[in-house]
């Protein structure tokens with residue numbers, strides 16, 4: 001399989017190159033030249049596969065030209081060493097819990113897979129690899145954890161000062177070894193800009209082998225399609241149409257879902273659920289994409305004003321908003337609504353949902369009550385909307401946002417041991433301005 005740049009479809013590279021470069025020279029994102037189709041046989045019998053086996057089947061469809069089956073199988077097994085269970089809230093509504101990995105958030109899936117794939121490629125090259133990551137919280141800890149002590153790889157993590165929760169900061173900054181963190185005086189968008197600029201800086205690229213582990217890296221993106229297949233596999237009534245509500249920021253998670261659908265997963269629709277950073281819902285409404293500076297919210301891992309994966313979404317639909325609308329609806333919600341949703345889920349279902357999952361829950365509710373949306377469909381399709389299976393993606397364990405949960409439902413969450421471990425450790429981080437020159441100097445002096 002080859003990969004093209006979203007800025008130039010004729011610019012083809014190998015998987016290795018796409019993973020190492022992260023971003024193409026022309027600043028485009030890499031996409032596979034074709035989206036492979038899973039066999040009908042696989043889809044029909046998917047109930048019989050474990051999560052790890054489903055993941056391996058989907059991974060083979062993409063990567064079997066690039067590495068031996070045995071290596072790929074090992075990477076999948078090591079990366080996907082936890083479950084993503086489905087919890088039923090009602091007859092129709094399910095929650096897919098993606099937080100059972102080591103850092104309690106869904107980004108473990110992509111980050112662990114990418115770390116091992118990069119480790120496989122670096123085994124064959126003499127050069128040290130520098131991974132740069134901008135994080136609004138969960139990416140950083142998932143990546144740091146995934147790469148910790150991987151030989152031949154150094155990781156530099158940038159996070160906005162004051163823009164991540166206390167426990168997120170502890171998880172990022174206490175690992176040490178080959179993991180360095182930078183506390184940037186600025187926003188997440190500043191962090192993302194610094195990383196993007198580093199990739200196109202001539203001096204840096206002469207001296208260092210830079211790669212990204214953000215959701216822009218194709219090796220992070222593709223494995224996120226695994227759990228959409230898994231969610232489907234565990235639904236009781238597979239004949240009903242299937243709708244996913246995906247709480248979204250940079251839209252990697254949702255793009256992976258769209259890819260799963262194009263691989264043959266029978267999904268009726270996706271709901272792009274956002275906080276007030278609503279450029280994608282606005283795009284779906286008006287057909288115009290207007291990126292804006294991000295606004296801080298309680299679902300802070302989704303505070304993104306210019307989602308990087310939007311370009312990939314456009315590619316999947318050949319830049320047609322009409323085509324995209326067939327698969328995707330978008331709704332946005334305020335912090336007040338999010339808090340109320342957390343309360344409602346707790347009192348109605350005795351389930352503690354984190355603020356990001358709560359935005360997904362609100363998306364689901366809005367979907368059922370959105371008459372304007374329904375009228376766009378013919379009678380038989382309207383039935384699909386009211387009589388469907390909905391899967392809400394729960395992206396993080398509520399303990400990661402313990403303060404917000406406490407405020408919303410007055411419950412002290414028991415912090416899982418794997419998170420508690422980090423809380424007492426000594427923080428090690430370097431403060432830096434949001435100027436590119438300072439970041440560049442840091443990299444040149446450190447590595």
Ligand SMILES: *Cc1c(COP(=O)(O)O)cnc(C)c1O
Nearest residue numbers: 138249250251252253301395396
């Ligand atoms: C990163 C993150 C999101 C947003 O995911 P995208 O793929 O960037 O849309 C949502 N929830 C949590 C908890 C996250 O860490």
